[in-house]
Amino acid sequence: MRRAPAPAVRTHRATSPWLFLLPGLAVVSAFGLYPFLTTVHQAFTDARTLTPGTWVGLDNFRRMLDDEQFWVALRNSGLYVALVVPFTVLLPLLLALLVQKPLKGVAFFRAAFYTPVVASVVVVALIWGWMLDDRGLVNGILRVLGAGPVDFLGDAWLLLLSAMALTVWKGLGYYMVIYLAALGNVPHELHEAAAVDGAGALRRFVGVTVPAVRSTMVLVAALSSVSAFKVFSEVYLLAGPTGGPAGQDTTLVMLVQRTGTGLAGRVGYASALSLVVFVIALLLMLLVLRADRKEDR
Amino acid sequence: MLRTSGWEKALRYVLMLGVLALTVGPFLWQLSTSLKGTTEDIYTSPPRFLPEHPTGHNYAEVAGVVPVWDYALNSLRVAVASVVTNLVGASMAGYALARLRFRGRRAAGLVFVAALLVPVESVVIAQFTLVRELNLNNTLTAVVLPGAVGALNVLLMRNAFAALPYETEEAAVIDGANAWQRFTRIALPSVRGTLAVVAIFSFMGAWDDFLWPLIVLSDADNFTLTVGLNFLHGTFTQNPRLVAAGTVIAVAPLLVMFACLQRYFFRGVGEGAVKG
Structure with missing residues (x-):
């Protein structure tokens, strides 16, 4: 975007800009940056909800290494990234290609595909919970087909996979819109030339579309890997506050929430876990963006 | 210009309708469930998509609980x-x-x-x-x-x-x-x-x-x-x-x-x- 040059002469009082910035800076500092510094500090203390705590050095991080719950949560959040991101990068792209042609009624379909994005994650998780119930819609259909019933919400692995499917489904429309914007910039002649050369649909997809929207695919991968790693609501709502059978479905953010809240909350330990969430989310983002730059060379 | 053939058009519409069922269907199913009365079985197989006797009863009752x-x-x-x-x-x-x-x-x-x-x-x-x-x-x-x-x-x-x-x-x-x-x-x-x-x-x-x-x-x-x-x-x-x-x-x-x-x-x- 073109940036207008700042005016050459100052046309306002010296304090004006700071008055303009006051509300925004106050909120962002008080509820964004300050809590971040508190988190870093508390990660090295044994603070609890009702007691400020004392400096304990690296104790919280050492305890993490022996905490079975932590490893389960890290595994689940990691798996969430590994399994959700590929689908989130690919399916919305295919969907965008499907609704890109200006056919009659296509605007309606685009809007309809966006519906799950608008709905609250709580609403869609409850809808899915009801559909995947052992006597719900999906098992009803499976029974007609002579299969099932499948206990989607009773088995720890099926439950986690169901939550992942929910996440992919809810994001379809959002990433589709991002891809539609990118596809609008792909010159039509490229496709025509490839078609004239006799390239089939698959060859044109791999040879023309993918290279043309590659940077958007990387952006989607970055956005979705960070948000998949931070998953909370989908799993919390489908598996319940304790994280499914024997807590086997707990994710890292669920562990933060469970550890750090309530009257007996272990704020220090939860802060250390929060710091792990922050560092890994940042690394994921950098990793994906770096992968993009490497391929450019 | 690449021409969109009749076949391709039909295929696209079929696929779009399929995705429509997957994305909007769950919301309609939820709406349908909310309109089913207490006496209506909601666990039937095959599933019944439309409520037999649509009622706003559940909306009144949920406000009660x-x-x-x-x-x-x-x-x-x-x-x-x-x-x-x-x-x-x-x-x-x-x-x-x-x-x-x-x-x-x-x-x-x-x-x-x-x-x-x-x-x-x-x-x-x-x-x-x-x-x-x-x-x-x-x-x-x-x-x-x-x-x-x-x-x-x-x-x-x-x-x-x-x-x-x-x-x-x-x-x-x-x-x-x-x-x-x-x-x-x-x-x-x-x-x-x-x-x-x-x-x-x-x-x-x-x-x-x-x-x-x-x-x-x-x-x-x-x-x-x-x-x-x-x-x-x-x-x-x-x-x-x-x-x-x-x-x-x-x-x-x-x-x-x-x-x-x-x-x-x-x-x-x-x-x-x-x-x-």
Whole structure:
């Protein structure tokens, strides 16, 4: 975007800009940056909800290494990234290609595909919970087909996979819109030339579309890997506050929430876990963006 | 020109209808469940998609077991407050960053960029500590505060103001208008589209938020819809009709808003994702 040059002469009082910035800076500092510094500090203390705590050095991080719950949560959040991101990068792209042609009624379909994005994650998780119930819609259909019933919400692995499917489904429309914007910039002649050369649909997809929207695919991968790693609501709502059978479905953010809240909350330990969430989310983002730059060379 | 053959057209429509069933179908199924009476079997196989005798009974009953309308009102208050604070705070800050010349401008901009890099999930515990120290825990004010001025919204507004040609304000400067007058009379009316995007995404963000209100609200009277639905689900799973009615109440306002203001939703995705 073109940036207008700042005016050459100052046309306002010296304090004006700071008055303009006051509300925004106050909120962002008080509820964004300050809590971040508190988190870093508390990660090295044994603070609890009702007691400020004392400096304990690296104790919280050492305890993490022996905490079975932590490893389960890290595994689940990691798996969430590994399994959700590929689908989130690919399916919305295919969907965008499907609704890109200006056919009659296509605007309606685009809007309809966006519906799950608008709905609250709580609403869609409850809808899915009801559909995947052992006597719900999906098992009803499976029974007609002579299969099932499948206990989607009773088995720890099926439950986690169901939550992942929910996440992919809810994001379809959002990433589709991002891809539609990118596809609008792909010159039509490229496709025509490839078609004239006799390239089939698959060859044109791999040879023309993918290279043309590659940077958007990387952006989607970055956005979705960070948000998949931070998953909370989908799993919390489908598996319940304790994280499914024997807590086997707990994710890292669920562990933060469970550890750090309530009257007996272990704020220090939860802060250390929060710091792990922050560092890994940042690394994921950098990793994906770096992968993009490497391929450019 | 590549011609779209009849076959291809038909295939595209079939696929689009298939995806439509997958994306919108679950909502319709939920609506249908919410309209089924207590005597109607909701567990039939094959599933019955239309209620035999549609009834609004569940909507009346769900209000009897949890104060769902109070929750809706709480959500509405939180969402409206968030829209107002974001519009005011983000446009003012964005204007200063884009249009005013002062020492520290770069640093101020960096504060917002830095805030964007910190995931909410990694600071909720510290936010909760802060809110308790301020004696605001279990209040709707506390639900609004952390998202009152979103860093992304500030940057969106900054970009919108920066894209305006500077000449629009020059005449006003010559006429002696001060910064505040130029902001409210000239700059703001020129960025209405971005203001709409900020308003819509603030509303949606606040209405749909779950983790933060779940942590900060402990008293059932103050629940927002999302936390209240979670509570309803935990207590009354035996009757999916009631949960269905609750979810329909929670999702309907947003779907109506989406239907009316579609283009701003799509624009918001583009601006938020690409420039954020």
